[in-house]
Amino acid sequence: MTTIADELTIERRGHQGSAARRRTNFVIFLGPAIILTVLFFVVPVIIDITVSFTDLSRSLRISEFTTEQYEKVFRTDRRLSQVIGLTFIYVFGTLAIFNVTFGLILAITTTAIRNVSGSFFRGVWLLPRMSPSVLYILLWLWAVSPTEAGLVNQVLMQAFGLDAPLDLLTSAPIALIIISNGFIGASMGMIIFTAAIRGIPEHLFHAAAVDGAGTFATIRFITLPALRWPISFVTIYQTLSLLVSFEYILLLTKGGPFYDTTVYALYVYRRAFESGQYGYGAALALFLIVIGVIVALIGWRFFDMERLLQRPRIEVH
Amino acid sequence: MTHWKIGTAALLGAALSVGSAALLAATPLFAQETVKLELWSRQDPSGPLRPGNVVKAAERLNKELEAEGSPKRVEVAVRESPAKGFDDDALQLLKVFGIGEGPDIFIAAHEWICAFQEDGFVLKLDDYIAKYPQHFGTIFPSLWSSAKCPDGTYAIPQDAEARMFFYNKKLLREAGYDAAFVDAMPERALSGDLAMDEVLEIAKKVVDKTKAQYGVLHRPNKGPDYIMVFQAYGSDFADPETGKLLLERDKLAAAFGWFERGVKEKVIPANNTAMEFDALRKEFYTGNAAFWMYGIWDLGSVAFPTYGLPQDEKAFFADWGWITGPAPQKGGKPVSLTHPIVYAIAADTKEPELAVRLLGHASAADLNTDHAVTTTHLGIKPEQLEDPRYAKAWPLARATELLKITKFLPNNSQFGDLNGIIFAGIQGIESGRLSAQQAADFVIEEASSTLEDVIVK
Numbered sequence: 085m086t087t088i089a090d091e092l093t094i095e096r097r098g099h100q101g102s103a104a105r106r107r108t109n110f111v112i113f114l115g116p117a118i119i120l121t122v123l124f125f126v127v128p129v130i131i132d133i134t135v136s137f138t139d140l141s142r143s144l145r146i147s148e149f150t151t152e153q154y155e156k157v158f159r160t161d162r163r164l165s166q167v168i169g170l171t172f173i174y175v176f177g178t179l180a181i182f183n184v185t186f187g188l189i190l191a192i193t194t195t196a197i198r199n200v201s202g203s204f205f206r207g208v209w210l211l212p213r214m215s216p217s218v219l220y221i222l223l224w225l226w227a228v229s230p231t232e233a234g235l236v237n238q239v240l241m242q243a244f245g246l247d248a249p250l251d252l253l254t255s256a257p258i259a260l261i262i263i264s265n266g267f268i269g270a271s272m273g274m275i276i277f278t279a280a281i282r283g284i285p286e287h288l289f290h291a292a293a294v295d296g297a298g299t300f301a302t303i304r305f306i307t308l309p310a311l312r313w314p315i316s317f318v319t320i321y322q323t324l325s326l327l328v329s330f331e332y333i334l335l336l337t338k339g340g341p342f343y344d345t346t347v348y349a350l351y352v353y354r355r356a357f358e359s360g361q362y363g364y365g366a367a368l369a370l371f372l373i374v375i376g377v378i379v380a381l382i383g384w385r386f387f388d389m390e391r392l393l394q395r396p397r398i399e400v401h
Numbered sequence: 402m403t404h405w406k407i408g409t410a411a412l413l414g415a416a417l418s419v420g421s422a423a424l425l426a427a428t429p430l431f432a433q434e435t436v437k438l439e440l441w442s443r444q445d446p447s448g449p450l451r452p453g454n455v456v457k458a459a460e461r462l463n464k465e466l467e468a469e470g471s472p473k474r475v476e477v478a479v480r481e482s483p484a485k486g487f488d489d490d491a492l493q494l495l496k497v498f499g500i501g502e503g504p505d506i507f508i509a510a511h512e513w514i515c516a517f518q519e520d521g522f523v524l525k526l527d528d529y530i531a532k533y534p535q536h537f538g539t540i541f542p543s544l545w546s547s548a549k550c551p552d553g554t555y556a557i558p559q560d561a562e563a564r565m566f567f568y569n570k571k572l573l574r575e576a577g578y579d580a581a582f583v584d585a586m587p588e589r590a591l592s593g594d595l596a597m598d599e600v601l602e603i604a605k606k607v608v609d610k611t612k613a614q615y616g617v618l619h620r621p622n623k624g625p626d627y628i629m630v631f632q633a634y635g636s637d638f639a640d641p642e643t644g645k646l647l648l649e650r651d652k653l654a655a656a657f658g659w660f661e662r663g664v665k666e667k668v669i670p671a672n673n674t675a676m677e678f679d680a681l682r683k684e685f686y687t688g689n690a691a692f693w694m695y696g697i698w699d700l701g702s703v704a705f706p707t708y709g710l711p712q713d714e715k716a717f718f719a720d721w722g723w724i725t726g727p728a729p730q731k732g733g734k735p736v737s738l739t740h741p742i743v744y745a746i747a748a749d750t751k752e753p754e755l756a757v758r759l760l761g762h763a764s765a766a767d768l769n770t771d772h773a774v775t776t777t778h779l780g781i782k783p784e785q786l787e788d789p790r791y792a793k794a795w796p797l798a799r800a801t802e803l804l805k806i807t808k809f810l811p812n813n814s815q816f817g818d819l820n821g822i823i824f825a826g827i828q829g830i831e832s833g834r835l836s837a838q839q840a841a842d843f844v845i846e847e848a849s850s851t852l853e854d855v856i857v858k
Binding site (some may be wrong): 142143144145156160161162163230251253254337340341342343344357358359360361364 | 492495496498499500516520522671672674675676818821825828829831832834835846847849850851
């Protein structure tokens, strides 16, 4: 015979047990992620903030703590406004033309054709992402070489009768960095959108066909609404990724000619590592972190990402 | 028993005395101390004997130490850096010193030496140089100025060279210039009769009248050669009284104007700074460009071995030649630039004396001549001129003429950064982003906002 008090004690013990288990699970499952976040995000940000308030320069010595770097950012750096403007064009251009739009077109077209052909074309578009960045850019350098040996010039001169070879690296460097990054970026959107399209219940397409909907109407009223969430995710993720990545630009144009393709992240790199102004580079990098956080928060709000993370929007059957 | 004891004692005594004698005789062997000196050197195919000669010098120093009865022996460990140029290498090395991992000896471009001196990384050498006249006494006095910082000498010149405008005589003749005109160009340039704009005129005629695509080509990255143009137009970049960086707007604009005219006339390609180094050389040495602004060592390193230019003096000068940096106007002063590479010793090395002596041996005339004749760099001592190998290497003797008018880059710790800004200005002009005046303004603005103590006039 157990009394009510005994039952209560047992129940409380049970609760205590589950609370302890919850704590253990928290440590086991979230602990590594928290450690990684602290090590690779929080600690670098703290180091960056500290360095930005020093005069750390090429010999890695700190002689004083100072706000000089921020004065430079706000008062004397005349290049910064151009760099920020270019970064906006680069990020927006790559995102709008390739990472989202082209990714979407690839996903829709490759899912509309036969599965084998679709997989083949998706595989082709994944190749740039799978190639080492140096190899990928070497191919680009050959393609846009300003001599008659360059692929683009060979095609233009032989097939279209162009007289003199084009020098795209000098005449259209911004377009080149957008296209070269876009060809890689599009594949991520393509994969995510393809998975999402595959997740749309097939009977919706049949119903639309019965109702007499054409291809564009089906895309507009069935496919795109179902892709709202993946599009939001790709947009925010790729915006952040484009803001901080510069390796393809560095390899292809070195940020030039002049400062024409020096985006913000590359500008930070050039200041810090090519000129040895580490303190100043840290101050500039801090703004990049702030811009990244603001962009992420705006995107979060704009696309209502909270709802996305609450429950799945695409039913999987 | 007593008898036994005496015998044992005698035996023990004898053994001890023999043992002690043997031990004493062997002492130098056991007490020999190896001093490891680490040498930092950039992997540079245009000068493999810069570190190589230091390694060889260790053998000579060790013999000397042995003869002196010193227990010390020197061993050199070479630490090679893969930096693509001397500027990158110096930045890398400054960081290495900054974290306390610096080498004992290093090889650097001379204009960087004061950056090491300002941070206290490099050993002051005046007393040592005076102490070892047998090693350093005959080094050309003019070269020492490239190794000095405001308060003394901090490096030992390792070599020198001459920078010039190489030109393709065949193309000039094809363009309609007669042989007498073409052959007289070096002399006219040296006397100030051939001006900078005439180079553009000649180059334009070559581009217009021959199959050659380019008029004047220059290096595609930051470096010293194009500074020659700025020096021709009067910019020396250092205030002679204070040693601070000096920027004179009009003189900068005049030099940038030369590049601007060159691009407008389609003589300098708009994408010169986007081209690869090897591609530029190929264009010149295979007859697709009239002029190539570079340095004498390019003959030995690339022109002869890679492009098969004639190594015989007469055959070479039949179709190829070089002029010094011309004067800005007729009757003005021509220029040439030399860019010595130097040896330096870390301030915190444990054996400064041995390091100095080691570099003294590495600077020996015969070893330096090995470097000079194999890589077409100029020697550092007058006695090298008497070496038959040196005399036989005609590019060296011919380039030595230019040393009469040669200049150095300023030994200012910020010059490397300034040069990066100047290079960006050239890139801005050539790609059509800036006018000459805007480029001068850009350099002044950029330098004033990012560098310290810049005097602007």
